[in-house]
Amino acid sequence: MTSSSGWFFWAALSAVFAALTAIFAKIGIQGVDSDLATLVRTVIIVFVLGAFVWYAGKWSNPFVLQGRTWLFLALSALATGASWVCYFRALQIGNASQVAPVDKFSVVLVAIFAFAFLGERPSLRDWTGIGLVAAGVLTLAMKR
Incomplete structure (x- = not known):
């Protein structure tokens, strides 16, 4: 499922895992500082994703990537980290x-940013x- 029509399958799986993330995280952060919990989660992700990339044979030298790629992946990582902490x-x-x-609400913001910066219509x-x-x-945000 790597065709252009396969995006929905992967997006739907992402939604399922994002929902599970919220439930598991809510249970897991009880009695733990949220920043420490974010760090633990991130370390686990690094190891699991590293193993997945290696096992799938997708590892290549990241130091040959272009500077622009590094810049935007770094900005994405910083935004992800800030999002996770919040x-x-x-x-x-x-x-x-x-x-x-x-x-x-990021769905709304992505649409606006994609319109403004990526030329999507x-x-x-x-x-x-x-x-x-x-x-x-x-x-949902309004007080009950």
Whole structure:
């Protein structure tokens, strides 16, 4: 499933694993500093992903990558780290059923950033769905 139509399968799996991340993290951070929990999670990810890349035969010398690639992967890593720190802190003090949907406001922001910086042009139907996601996040974020 590497064809252009296979993206949905992988995106749906990503959503399942993201949902499990919230549940497992909410249970796992009880009585633990959220920043330490983020570090432990990150170390585990490094080892598991490293083993996966090696086992799958996908390892190549990262030092031959272009400088631009390094720059944007580094920026992505920094943004990911900041997101994880904020996410775990929010999970520690809030309900997973509220934190996770607000975190998914990133769907709206990705659409806006992709429009502004990548030249992507979502259709009216796409913008309607994105607007509904935004409305859902705002509904969930409001105090009960």
